[in-house]
Amino acid sequence: MDKNNYTYNTEKPSTVFYISSILVGLFVLWGALSPRSLSEIANEALDWMITNFGWFYMLITAFFVLFVIFLAISPYGRLRLGKPDDEPEYTWFSWIGMLFAAGIGVGFVFWGVAEPVLYYLQPPIDFTPETRESAIAGLRYGSYHWALHPWAIFSIVGLTLAYVQYRKDKPALISSAFYPVLGDKINGWAGKTIDILAVLATSTGVATTFGLSAMQITGGLSHLTDIPNNVWTQIIIIAIVTFLFMFSAAKGVNKGIKTLSNINLGVAGLFFLFVLIVGPTLFIAESFVTTLGGYISNVIPMSLTLTPFSESEWLGTNTIFFWAWHISWAPFMGLFIARISRGRTIREFMAGVLIVPSLLALIWFSTFGGTALNLEMYGPGGIAELVTGKVELALFVTLGELPLSLITSILAVILILIFFVTSADSASYVLGAMTSRGSLNPSMGVKLVWGLLIAGTASVLLVSGNGGLSALQTASIITALPFAFIMLVMVISILITFNKDYKNAQNKKHKRQLRFMKKEFKQEFYHDMKGDVYDEVKEDVYDDVKEEVYDNIKAEVKEELIEELDLNEKSNQKKKD
Structure with a gap:
């Protein structure tokens, strides 16, 4: 199908809208009226969750990575997200741009400097703080939290939804992915429950990103001006951005999000090149190679490591938080990736959603985190100490040590704002x-x-956490757990679907090959048989013609003999007379 012919209808809000919006509204009301009780209950739930399910988050995320790699290299990779003749709706550049601008770009910009520096001061267990080894570990773990694992989580949901929408003509709902398991029950309360849980997880994950963005913009403005860096400034920023996004939302995906994404990707590229060129270029290059090698050689141990023999809380406040945040973010990222990925094969989808972002994560963290660590370890220093108290200032403090700091800081605020x-x-x-x-x-x-x-959700989380990260982290970890189990069933469901469709495709391919072989054999047999038949028919025709000619000649000779006999008889008669 021509990509310009894709049209999508508008439907009325469903029961899921009314139930989930009321639940989220009640949560906002609770946070607004009693932020302290929200914070206390959330912290208790968080402690219980990390203690009892920290292992589960680590294990399931590692499994997701293995699963998507299997899909990419398996025969299923040739299946298309759509009908066999569907074409990609967006160019490669626009597609990649929208992947980042959909929200994950905020994480890159926020944590690109903060994570490596924080881990330099507060490294994982078995590393000594403020050493060369902790600096290397900081870059490696920062990249690890934003490379294969999060994109594997996003790609499972995105791939599943794209396939059931465009190949199976199902609605763009998380419950649609469960049709092979639940059948028509997805149209009842079983399906609605799945969709409500997905909406609640999504709204929390997105609110976390809202909060991070507001924190970083406020931090940047306070670094550049006298604007105070507090929770009320953050809420004002959220209100302004909410007003601005209405204009983009009115334009739709093709004009609003696509245009802003292309602009943002260009600005981010220029921003990256500036830091790479004016920063410690050689140090960045060496950091990238070291981080890439360390990541490849340690990704399995990092993925399957916990601390059962120590009281360290590092994994809970870092790795497990990121895995939970990415899982809570997965319904949103998955459905959005599905929306923009129509017409691509599964293998092409995995290359774009898994490999390219992972490489960019390594490059981005090596560049920005490496620059900050270089300044901290071999330059004026002071970045790590400041970041410990105000993590949102990490990027701007680093830019302040580079040339054209005012211009680049303003550019960074604009970049974050567009994100x-x-x-x-x-x-x-x-x-x-x-x-x-x-x-x-x-x-x-x-x-x-x-x-x-x-x-509203982001605002009350910031208020309950007094403008810090704690409440945002807590909300993500708690709401991600139910959706993690949903994703496990989703994996089973999509495997059933892929296996069935692959067998059908193979059967059709076999029938096409059989028809082609019959046609080829028929043509070859025809040419071979034609010569033999020609010789046989030639002999038959020769015999028939020979017999017919013989009869004709015999008749002619007979007639001639008769005429000759008649003439002789008449001649003898005349002689007698």
């Missing part, structure tokens, strides 16, 4: 689709409701 707007736009679009019966063109009213609810 923030596209995140809000993408989030409202996805939540609108999930609560509008899977419509890929949700109404403007539904998108605005979700934009306001997410903004």
Whole structure:
């Protein structure tokens, strides 16, 4: 199908919209009226979750990575996300740009400097703080948290939803992925429950990103001006961005998100090149090679390591938080990736969603984190101490030590702001689709409701955490757990679907090959038989013609003999007379 012919209908809000929006609204009301009780209960739930399910987060995330790699190299990789003749709807550049601008770009910009520096001061267990080894570990773990594992999580949901939407003509709902397991029950309360849990996880994950963006923009503005860096400034930033995203949302995916994503990718590229060129270029190059080698050789131990023989909380506040945040973010990223990935094969999808972002994560963290560590270890220093108290200032403090710091800091605020707007736009679009019966063109009213609810959720989380990260981290880890189990069933469901469709495709291919072979054999047999038949027919025709000619000649000779006899008889008669 021509990519210009793709059209999507608008559906009315479903029961999922009313139930989930009421639940999120009640949560916002609770946080607004009693932020202290919200914080206390959330912290208790967090401690229980990490203690009892920390191992589960580590194990399931490692499994997701292995699963998507298997899909990419398996025969299933040739299956297309759509009908066999569907073409990709977006160019490669726009597609990759929208992957980042959908929200994960905020994580790169926020944590690209902060993580390596924080881990330099507070490294994983078995590393000594403020040493060369802890610096290397900081870059490696920072890249590890944003490379294969998160994109494996996103790709499972995105791949599943794209396949059931465009190949099976199911609505854009998380429950649609469970049709091979649940059948028509996905249209009942079983399906609605799955969709409600997905919406709640998504709204929390997106609210976490909102909070991080607001923290970093506020930190940047306070670094450049006299604007105070506190929770109320953060809430004002959220309100302004919520107002701005309405204009982008009104334009839709093809104009609003796509245009802003292309702009953001270009700005991020220029930003990256500037730091690479004016920063410690050789140190960055060496850091990248070291980080890449360390990541490849240690990715399995890092993925399957816990601390059962110590009281260290490092994994809980770092790795497990990131895995939970990515899982809570997965319904949003998955549905959005599915929306923009129509027409691509599974193998092409995995290359774009898994390999390219992972490489970019290694490059980005090596560049920005490596620059910050170089300044901390061999330059004026002071970055690590400041970042420990105000993590959102990490990027701006680093830029302050480079040339043209004012210009680059302003550019960084603009970059984060555009990422923030596209995140809000993408989030409202996805939540609108999930609560509008899977419509890929949700109404403007539904998108605005979700934009306001997410903004409210982020605001109350920031208030309950006093403008810090703790409440944001807590919310992500708690809400991700139910969806992690949903993802496990999703893996089983999509394997059943792929296996069935692959067998059908192989059967069709076999029938086409059989028809082709019959046609070829028929043509070859025809030419071979034609010569033999020609010789046989020639002999038969020769015998028939020979007999016919013989009869004709015999008749002619007979007639001639008769005539000759008649003439002789008449001649003898005349002689007698």
